[in-house]
Amino acid sequence: MAPTLWQRQLPEGLAEMQLSLSETRQQELLAFLSLLNKWNKAYNLTAVRDEREMVSRQLLDSLSILPWVTTEHLLDVGAGGGLPGIPLAIVLPEKRFTLLDSNGKKTRFLNQCVLELGLKNVEVIHGRAEDCKLEKPFSQISSRAFTALDTLVGWCGDLLANEGSFLAMKGQYPDDEVAALPVGWQVSSSHSLEVPGAGGERHLLVVTRAEQPR
Template sequence: MSEALWQRQLADGLAQMELALDAATQAKLLAFLALLNKWNRAYNLTAVRDPGQMVSRQLLDSLSILPFVSTDHLLDVGAGGGLPGIPLAIVRPDSRFTLLDSNSKKTRFLTQCVLELGLKNVEVIHGRAEQCQPDQPFQQISSRAFTALDNLVAWCGDLLANDGEFLAMKGQFPDDEVSALPGHWQVSQRQSLSVPGADGDRHLLIVRRVTEPQL
């Protein structure tokens, strides 16, 4: 897969998403993709092996939730190969992103990305969500291919501000997972995501605590 084709796929995809990014930002996204492709051969960072699908399924898919990121400090749990955290951090340099993963190989890769790409707004943490102790809870926590919704709220609920929200990225709408949510959590919004070049359904589920009725 030539770099020129990746460039064209990215430019075309961004145009379809009506997302205007300058040439330097696009170049940094492609530099991240090259790192991911290189390290994936040894570290098994992502199941996507076909270079022809990487722009769509890794970069554009990550950026599809950009309109819903409203916080200036987002936690990405189960960050894995840095999706969606690294692409979001590249296009939102004025916001902070904390990437959390319990797999040391994956956090080594993420740390290398931060160094090579000069991402001053990214912190990488190696550890389990249940053991993470941030200085203050997060307003938004993103999750992509990490775990089922009931596990997400159980493991990461203490990391989320009382009025915060999970941004859970899913493929087909997970009816079973929604039904299994504990009673004090609810899907406050469901959004179909359009990802240029990607087959199949993509959904964003925004999960919040149930607000107690006012007496």
Template sequence: MTQALWQRQLGEGLAHMQIPLSGAQQQQLLAFLALLNKWNRAYNLTAVRDERQMVSRQLLDSLSILPWVTTEHLLDVGAGGGLPGIPLAIVLPERRFTLLDSNGKKTRFLNQCVLELGLNNVDVIHGRAEDCKPEQPYTQISSRAFTALENLVNWCEGLLANNGSFLAMKGQYPDDEVAALPAGWQVSSTHSLNVPGAGGERHLLVVSRVD
């Protein structure tokens, strides 16, 4: 019953968002959701427990930032249960995705997803952002329900290319977080996200260095 509901919700949501996916990609997304649901019972990967809300609040919410993902190699910090990194990697198989999290249980889950879903374009790193030393800085770094903007730029500025930007996913517009951004950083653009079936506001803040 759950699988049929998810399939219908996903199909309708993708149509509403005008995201054309192959049947195989849709099945991959649903297989990921099933893994997330299964592991969540033991590992507390996400706060969403209601199976009727999972497609909207996990898959469609992750895919809502697709129009702004322009880099060939995205870093997802505080990747947790793989949101938005894994849904994006499924939809954009020609791009590379690195998922970083300091929680060993969560990175074990992410590695299992990579293995079971055959995601050759995903790397998982267990560690803290401050300790990460990439060969090349990233032009885009995504963050969803990870930390305040001030922490994001302080912890991850060394991972971001000079001309790069953070894609920070938020609920309500975080006026207090924007006001607390350190000197040298700015919200270069804000986008209201329309996620079918999800109540409440959703925003994407693109944060970059001041020119």
């Protein structure tokens, strides 16, 4: 039931979002979704278990931030089941993606995705964000359903370049989290995301270091 349903839902949703993807890219996205659905039964990778909602809440939701991915190498923290990192990597093969998660089961799944889908632009790191030591900071770091904004900048601030930005995906606009951002950080812009078939609000918050007064 699901594959046939997904084959209808994905092109319809992409058209509504005005995203043009080749048949090959669409098939790769659906192959990833099949893997996620299969592994989720044993590994508890995502709370979305209704196959009728998976295209919308997993693929289209991940792709909704495409216009804001401008870096050549994105870090996705708390990558979990590979959302948004894997769908973004599939449709942006010219860019590089590093997926970081502290859960061993989830990083095993991510490595399996890289292997089965032949994703040569994806690296998976098993570790805690706050303990991660990388060669150089990233200009963009994405997070989806990972943690509160103050914790995000606290754990991952050292991984972000000085002029870089966090792409924090949220549901309702998190006024309390924005108010709790520590000194030196700001929401430089926020965007309401339209995700076909997904109920409820979706927001992208772009978080950057605040300019220090001279």
